[in-house]
Amino acid sequence: MVPVNAAAARPRLFSMLDESRLTVLWGPAGYGKATLVEAWLAARPGRPAIRRASPEPEIAADQYWSETVRAVRADTDVLVLYRPDQLSDAGIWERLLAIHEDHPGLSIVVTLRDGGLVEAVRFADPNVTVVTPAELEFTEAEVGDLLERGGTSTSDRTARDVHRITGGHPDLVSLAERVLRVFGSDADLERERAFLAVQTQIDAYVERVLLSPPRVAAAARTIAMVRRPSPGALEVLGVDDAAGTLGDLERAGLLQRMPAAPDPYWVWPAALRRSVVRIVVRDEDVPLRAASAKLARWFADNGDPVEALRYATDSRDWILLSEILTVDWPTIVTTGMGTLVRALSALPEAVVRSDPALSYARLLVDGLGLTGRGGRMRPVPDISVVEIAEQDSAVRALLTGALRLCVMRWNGDYDAAVRDRDVLVNLAMCAGDGFGELDRRGLASIWMHLGLVSQLRGDHAQTVELLTRAVDTGSDDLGNFAARQAAGQLALHHAVLGEPGRASSWLRREARFGDRAGSLAPVIELPAIAARALERLDCLDIGAAEAALADLDDSDEFSENWAFVAYASSQLDLMRGRPEVGLDRLRRDRDRFRRWLGPGAFAGPLLGAASMDLRTALGEAAQVLERAGRVRGPMHPMVRLSVARAALLAANPTSARKHCSALTGHDVVYTRVRLEALLIEATAAYGMGDHPAARIAWNRAVALSEDSGLVRPLLIVPPEIRDALEVHGSVPPLEEILASRVDGPYPHPSPAVTLTEREAAVLTGIAGGDTVASVAASMFVSVNTVKTQLQSLYRKLGVHSRADAVAAARTQGLI
Numbered sequence: 001m002v003p004v005n006a007a008a009a010r011p012r013l014f015s016m017l018d019e020s021r022l023t024v025l026w027g028p029a030g031y032g033k034a035t036l037v038e039a040w041l042a043a044r045p046g047r048p049a050i051r052r053a054s055p056e057p058e059i060a061a062d063q064y065w066s067e068t069v070r071a072v073r074a075d076t077d078v079l080v081l082y083r084p085d086q087l088s089d090a091g092i093w094e095r096l097l098a099i100h101e102d103h104p105g106l107s108i109v110v111t112l113r114d115g116g117l118v119e120a121v122r123f124a125d126p127n128v129t130v131v132t133p134a135e136l137e138f139t140e141a142e143v144g145d146l147l148e149r150g151g152t153s154t155s156d157r158t159a160r161d162v163h164r165i166t167g168g169h170p171d172l173v174s175l176a177e178r179v180l181r182v183f184g185s186d187a188d189l190e191r192e193r194a195f196l197a198v199q200t201q202i203d204a205y206v207e208r209v210l211l212s213p214p215r216v217a218a219a220a221r222t223i224a225m226v227r228r229p230s231p232g233a234l235e236v237l238g239v240d241d242a243a244g245t246l247g248d249l250e251r252a253g254l255l256q257r258m259p260a261a262p263d264p265y266w267v268w269p270a271a272l273r274r275s276v277v278r279i280v281v282r283d284e285d286v287p288l289r290a291a292s293a294k295l296a297r298w299f300a301d302n303g304d305p306v307e308a309l310r311y312a313t314d315s316r317d318w319i320l321l322s323e324i325l326t327v328d329w330p331t332i333v334t335t336g337m338g339t340l341v342r343a344l345s346a347l348p349e350a351v352v353r354s355d356p357a358l359s360y361a362r363l364l365v366d367g368l369g370l371t372g373r374g375g376r377m378r379p380v381p382d383i384s385v386v387e388i389a390e391q392d393s394a395v396r397a398l399l400t401g402a403l404r405l406c407v408m409r410w411n412g413d414y415d416a417a418v419r420d421r422d423v424l425v426n427l428a429m430c431a432g433d434g435f436g437e438l439d440r441r442g443l444a445s446i447w448m449h450l451g452l453v454s455q456l457r458g459d460h461a462q463t464v465e466l467l468t469r470a471v472d473t474g475s476d477d478l479g480n481f482a483a484r485q486a487a488g489q490l491a492l493h494h495a496v497l498g499e500p501g502r503a504s505s506w507l508r509r510e511a512r513f514g515d516r517a518g519s520l521a522p523v524i525e526l527p528a529i530a531a532r533a534l535e536r537l538d539c540l541d542i543g544a545a546e547a548a549l550a551d552l553d554d555s556d557e558f559s560e561n562w563a564f565v566a567y568a569s570s571q572l573d574l575m576r577g578r579p580e581v582g583l584d585r586l587r588r589d590r591d592r593f594r595r596w597l598g599p600g601a602f603a604g605p606l607l608g609a610a611s612m613d614l615r616t617a618l619g620e621a622a623q624v625l626e627r628a629g630r631v632r633g634p635m636h637p638m639v640r641l642s643v644a645r646a647a648l649l650a651a652n653p654t655s656a657r658k659h660c661s662a663l664t665g666h667d668v669v670y671t672r673v674r675l676e677a678l679l680i681e682a683t684a685a686y687g688m689g690d691h692p693a694a695r696i697a698w699n700r701a702v703a704l705s706e707d708s709g710l711v712r713p714l715l716i717v718p719p720e721i722r723d724a725l726e727v728h729g730s731v732p733p734l735e736e737i738l739a740s741r742v743d744g745p746y747p748h749p750s751p752a753v754t755l756t757e758r759e760a761a762v763l764t765g766i767a768g769g770d771t772v773a774s775v776a777a778s779m780f781v782s783v784n785t786v787k788t789q790l791q792s793l794y795r796k797l798g799v800h801s802r803a804d805a806v807a808a809a810r811t812q813g814l815i
Helices: 013-019 033-042 061-071 091-100 142-148 156-166 170-186 191-210 216-222 231-236 242-252 270-283 287-300 305-315 316-335 338-346 349-353 356-366 385-390 394-411 416-431 438-458 460-473 481-497 500-511 519-536 543-550 562-575 579-592 603-617 621-629 638-649 653-661 673-686 691-708 712-716 721-729 735-742 757-767 772-779 783-797 802-811
Strands: 022-026 050-051 078-082 107-112 128-131
Touching: 013 033, 013 128, 022 033, 022 091, 033 107, 050 061, 061 078, 061 091, 091 107, 142 156, 142 170, 156 170, 156 191, 170 191, 191 270, 216 242, 216 270, 231 242, 231 287, 242 721, 270 287, 287 305, 287 316, 305 316, 305 338, 305 638, 316 338, 356 673, 394 416, 394 438, 416 438, 438 460, 438 481, 438 757, 460 481, 481 500, 481 519, 481 562, 481 673, 500 519, 500 691, 519 543, 519 562, 543 562, 562 579, 562 603, 579 603, 603 621, 603 638, 621 638, 621 802, 638 673, 673 691, 673 721, 691 712, 691 721, 757 772, 757 783, 757 802, 772 783, 783 802
Parallel strands: 022 107, 022 128, 050 078, 078 107
Antiparallel strands: none
8 A cells, every 4th residue: 555656755664675585574464565676676676686476375385486496597686475474484594595595686575564573583694684563653754754755744733743643654655745745835834624534544544444244353452552463451341362363463464573572562553543432332242341340350360550540530439549659659650750750640639638649649740730841850859757657657758759859860859859869768667677668679660769869869889788678678589670670780881980890790780670561661771781781881892782772672761771872872973983973972961951950960970071072082182171161169089080081192191190089099990090090091101101100000090900900090191101111010801802992082182282382481471462572672682583482382382373372371281
């Protein structure tokens, strides 16, 4: 159904087909796979292609594959196999790989609907590219391109609305384009009527095409409320043959099977589910609230309180909703505020007034005031947790206090959250001693939230203590998501400090909890992924670090760990020699997550230092020092280290050593900062001829590197200086890897400038604003002599004007 002109508007997918020798286009019916392939081939007429149509039901697998092999000629460039998943053949991938190996110059394109078969694909194989349903869907930009090509609209708003209402589903996008074309130039003016017509046509398409088989229609109506259909969920709703039903719906194009999941489940294309729900509501033939209530209780019994809360809200089962909130509040808060806010907002006033904890939570929700994505919340109501403990149980006070702390943390008000934290720690200690009815899973979540707010504020000792309590509390429960996240947060904490050995240890503990996080996975797994990237970077395994960061979803705009991910990405960009890319990424991230950059946020100095280092790598050390000189107040250790590095590279070793002297003591908790400060001290001292001090700093740095496992900072010492210091000093770990890297991420330090007595006098004079004649008079020399000294100054400082000379001299500590 997707027209060729729609497929032709997708160069993104064309490039994927061009670059891979074995491409699998996987998606349900209606995703335009065949049309995409034909449009791609039509755009490349010089590539001889063999096409194999969908196999007939009566053909045997061996016959199909033998005919396919015979069809390939010596001059065949592309082999297209449409729907080989219709064969009863368990060895489909072995046969495809055999053809691929026998014909190394042949490009093979395969289209599939069966998500079960995709599980057998070797995703890590660089020779195989799997184009997923999400990648087959139109992006907003592609929708806009399609509308513009068809002369329908050039409005960004129209493209955005079409993408929103269709979800990028290829058939639905094409349908919307045809409907809007009827409205012509009036589509933007008659927006409401135009998009009502689009919605009506989508519903008609779903009912006429996708729901036409009676068995499929009945099944789709029955499970319309199930967001992520699975065999278990269908059995709850009374579906007898759950596996067969899911297969029917997948083949009809209504569901997509998700491969490589611990438990099999399917997902709806969002626009199709909305359409089916509208049809069910219109016909009133399925009791949707009753179905939601059954699902809510099933998810609650199976340990997924977030999904249970969603369905309880849909069913308006207020008793169950209250039970879920009371029992699983800490786990629900872990995933963010969206589900919780929706549930609390839906509760009737009578239910809220009957429970002190719910009353307090509603007050918090009323204070949220979200203004959209990235919007800032209003201040949290100032109600004492202690008062709640006196009026109700201490455990209820702990739960509501944890919610309050999470809201303040979400606001970016870390100082206020920490004030609440200290009260809540005492309550949690009492709960841990067994005075209340809070179970270990709930208590682990409380400790995790208390530790996370400490981490986001940069309170390192409290971070380790509280997150360790969370892990220890949940260590016997392998399904404890809060304990797993806490282990990941601890790994991330030590990775940022520059302790890859400890980070690796916590990553191993995090892995013991397994990978069955379900819908919580993006939140639970992110800190461990970021920690793994930093740990690998610090051990100079750059490829593994890049692979780890590739697993992260850049679209998640509500992750409170965003700053750590941004920091890890900036360090990767630094090591890959692309500091400009890293700076651009940091600017975008700071704009997206501005609400979490308030006073007290550890993200501020962390990313400030990262930005300074990227600029220094670009050769802008002087500008870094100029900006740092305008900052008032105490410097964070990570920022001071970046200033020291810039001073060293700007030929001011004296200033670099002065900054480093404040960073090398044992009272500095940042192992990374201490190690790099010692290395900068060694480099600066060696350049100044103070070789004994250089060797002492170098030996201390190597010992610290061996103890912590932190190797990457050793690259900041130029190889020739490193070699000289190793002659009478310590040899660092991973010396072979260090020796193979000629240059580190930063330029080599500029040699310190030495001025003659007359040059120094001239410099002092022009820095004070004196003219050349005045300087000459004060020195009792001719004007020409001063001009000669001035030209010598320019050469030594690498400048061409008096103003630049003064600025460079200040940067290098000469005046």
